[in-house]
Amino acid sequence: MARISAPLQVPAAVEAAFDHVADFTTSAEWDPGITAARRLDDGPIGLGSRFEVRLALGPVTVPLVYEITTYERPHRVVLTTRGALHRGEDDVRFAATEQGTEVTWNALFALRGPGLLVDPLLGVGFRRTADKAVEGLERSLRALTTD
Numbered sequence: 001m002a003r004i005s006a007p008l009q010v011p012a013a014v015e016a017a018f019d020h021v022a023d024f025t026t027s028a029e030w031d032p033g034i035t036a037a038r039r040l041d042d043g044p045i046g047l048g049s050r051f052e053v054r055l056a057l058g059p060v061t062v063p064l065v066y067e068i069t070t071y072e073r074p075h076r077v078v079l080t081t082r083g084a085l086h087r088g089e090d091d092v093r094f095a096a097t098e099q100g101t102e103v104t105w106n107a108l109f110a111l112r113g114p115g116l117l118v119d120p121l122l123g124v125g126f127r128r129t130a131d132k133a134v135e136g137l138e139r140s141l142r143a144l145t146t147d
Protein backbone atom coordinates (compact mmCIF):
# COMPACT_ATOMS: atom_id res chain seq x y z
CA MET A 1 0.00 0.00 0.00
CA ALA A 2 1.20 3.47 -0.83
CA ARG A 3 0.07 6.72 0.77
CA ILE A 4 0.75 10.37 0.11
CA SER A 5 -0.33 13.56 1.83
CA ALA A 6 0.44 16.82 0.09
CA PRO A 7 -0.58 20.31 1.23
CA LEU A 8 -0.73 23.11 -1.35
CA GLN A 9 -1.32 26.85 -1.07
CA VAL A 10 -2.80 28.34 -4.23
CA PRO A 11 -4.22 31.79 -5.00
CA ALA A 12 -7.41 30.36 -6.55
CA ALA A 13 -10.81 30.80 -4.87
CA VAL A 14 -11.88 27.78 -2.84
CA GLU A 15 -14.94 27.08 -5.05
CA ALA A 16 -12.87 27.22 -8.25
CA ALA A 17 -10.20 24.91 -6.80
CA PHE A 18 -12.84 22.45 -5.58
CA ASP A 19 -14.72 22.39 -8.89
CA HIS A 20 -11.48 21.89 -10.82
CA VAL A 21 -10.47 18.84 -8.79
CA ALA A 22 -13.97 17.35 -8.46
CA ASP A 23 -14.18 17.30 -12.28
CA PHE A 24 -11.67 14.47 -12.47
CA THR A 25 -11.44 14.80 -16.26
CA THR A 26 -8.96 17.57 -15.45
CA SER A 27 -6.55 14.94 -14.07
CA ALA A 28 -5.32 14.34 -17.64
CA GLU A 29 -4.21 18.00 -17.69
CA TRP A 30 -2.25 18.01 -14.43
CA ASP A 31 -1.19 14.39 -13.76
CA PRO A 32 1.54 13.27 -16.17
CA GLY A 33 0.74 9.63 -15.33
CA ILE A 34 -2.78 9.98 -16.77
CA THR A 35 -2.90 9.80 -20.55
CA ALA A 36 -6.67 10.41 -20.87
CA ALA A 37 -9.70 11.05 -18.67
CA ARG A 38 -13.41 11.10 -19.44
CA ARG A 39 -16.71 11.39 -17.62
CA LEU A 40 -18.82 8.22 -17.61
CA ASP A 41 -22.15 9.86 -16.71
CA ASP A 42 -24.14 13.03 -17.31
CA GLY A 43 -25.54 15.85 -15.23
CA PRO A 44 -23.95 18.02 -12.61
CA ILE A 45 -20.82 16.68 -10.95
CA GLY A 46 -21.59 15.38 -7.49
CA LEU A 47 -21.97 12.29 -5.36
CA GLY A 48 -21.85 9.22 -7.60
CA SER A 49 -20.22 10.94 -10.60
CA ARG A 50 -17.88 8.51 -12.37
CA PHE A 51 -14.72 9.04 -14.39
CA GLU A 52 -12.43 6.76 -16.35
CA VAL A 53 -8.74 7.60 -16.37
CA ARG A 54 -6.05 5.87 -18.39
CA LEU A 55 -2.98 5.35 -16.21
CA ALA A 56 0.38 4.85 -17.92
CA LEU A 57 2.46 2.14 -16.26
CA GLY A 58 5.58 1.94 -18.37
CA PRO A 59 4.56 0.69 -21.82
CA VAL A 60 1.10 -0.35 -20.61
CA THR A 61 -1.99 1.84 -20.17
CA VAL A 62 -4.47 0.72 -17.52
CA PRO A 63 -8.05 2.01 -17.28
CA LEU A 64 -9.20 2.96 -13.77
CA VAL A 65 -12.75 4.01 -12.91
CA TYR A 66 -13.10 6.59 -10.14
CA GLU A 67 -16.35 7.49 -8.40
CA ILE A 68 -17.07 10.46 -6.17
CA THR A 69 -18.01 8.90 -2.83
CA THR A 70 -17.97 12.09 -0.75
CA TYR A 71 -19.01 15.47 -2.13
CA GLU A 72 -19.07 18.38 0.31
CA ARG A 73 -18.65 21.42 -1.94
CA PRO A 74 -16.43 23.39 -1.50
CA HIS A 75 -14.65 21.66 1.39
CA ARG A 76 -14.05 18.01 0.51
CA VAL A 77 -14.26 15.56 -2.34
CA VAL A 78 -13.32 11.88 -2.18
CA LEU A 79 -12.82 9.81 -5.30
CA THR A 80 -12.42 6.05 -5.02
CA THR A 81 -11.35 3.36 -7.45
CA ARG A 82 -11.68 -0.37 -6.98
CA GLY A 83 -10.87 -3.21 -9.31
CA ALA A 84 -9.95 -6.87 -9.14
CA LEU A 85 -6.29 -5.98 -8.65
CA HIS A 86 -6.36 -2.56 -6.95
CA ARG A 87 -8.11 -0.12 -4.67
CA GLY A 88 -7.47 3.56 -4.24
CA GLU A 89 -8.82 6.71 -2.68
CA ASP A 90 -8.10 10.38 -3.28
CA ASP A 91 -9.40 12.46 -0.37
CA VAL A 92 -8.98 16.14 -1.22
CA ARG A 93 -9.80 18.91 1.25
CA PHE A 94 -10.11 22.63 0.61
CA ALA A 95 -9.97 25.55 3.04
CA ALA A 96 -10.28 29.22 2.15
CA THR A 97 -7.35 31.35 3.27
CA GLU A 98 -6.54 35.05 2.97
CA GLN A 99 -4.24 34.18 0.07
CA GLY A 100 -6.68 31.84 -1.73
CA THR A 101 -7.05 28.17 -0.88
CA GLU A 102 -5.20 25.54 1.08
CA VAL A 103 -5.61 22.19 -0.67
CA THR A 104 -4.65 18.96 1.08
CA TRP A 105 -4.53 15.91 -1.12
CA ASN A 106 -4.41 12.55 0.69
CA ALA A 107 -4.09 9.55 -1.60
CA LEU A 108 -3.97 5.83 -0.97
CA PHE A 109 -3.35 3.14 -3.55
CA ALA A 110 -3.03 -0.58 -2.87
CA LEU A 111 -2.81 -3.71 -4.95
CA ARG A 112 -5.09 -6.68 -4.33
CA GLY A 113 -5.11 -10.35 -5.24
CA PRO A 114 -1.95 -11.47 -7.05
CA GLY A 115 -0.76 -7.86 -6.97
CA LEU A 116 -0.14 -8.21 -3.23
CA LEU A 117 3.17 -9.87 -4.11
CA VAL A 118 4.56 -6.61 -5.47
CA ASP A 119 2.57 -4.25 -3.24
CA PRO A 120 5.59 -3.49 -1.00
CA LEU A 121 7.40 -2.10 -4.06
CA LEU A 122 4.46 0.13 -4.96
CA GLY A 123 5.41 2.88 -2.51
CA VAL A 124 8.56 4.01 -4.34
CA GLY A 125 6.94 4.34 -7.75
CA PHE A 126 3.74 5.80 -6.32
CA ARG A 127 5.65 8.48 -4.45
CA ARG A 128 7.57 9.53 -7.57
CA THR A 129 4.39 9.57 -9.69
CA ALA A 130 2.40 11.36 -6.98
CA ASP A 131 5.05 14.06 -6.59
CA LYS A 132 4.75 14.88 -10.30
CA ALA A 133 0.95 14.86 -10.06
CA VAL A 134 1.03 17.26 -7.08
CA GLU A 135 3.34 19.62 -8.98
CA GLY A 136 0.99 19.50 -11.96
CA LEU A 137 -2.06 20.06 -9.79
CA GLU A 138 -0.47 23.08 -8.16
CA ARG A 139 0.36 24.59 -11.58
CA SER A 140 -3.17 23.85 -12.82
CA LEU A 141 -4.81 25.45 -9.78
CA ARG A 142 -2.52 28.50 -9.96
CA ALA A 143 -3.59 28.96 -13.60
CA LEU A 144 -7.22 29.31 -12.47
CA THR A 145 -6.42 32.78 -11.12
CA THR A 146 -5.42 34.01 -14.57
CA ASP A 147 -8.63 32.93 -16.32
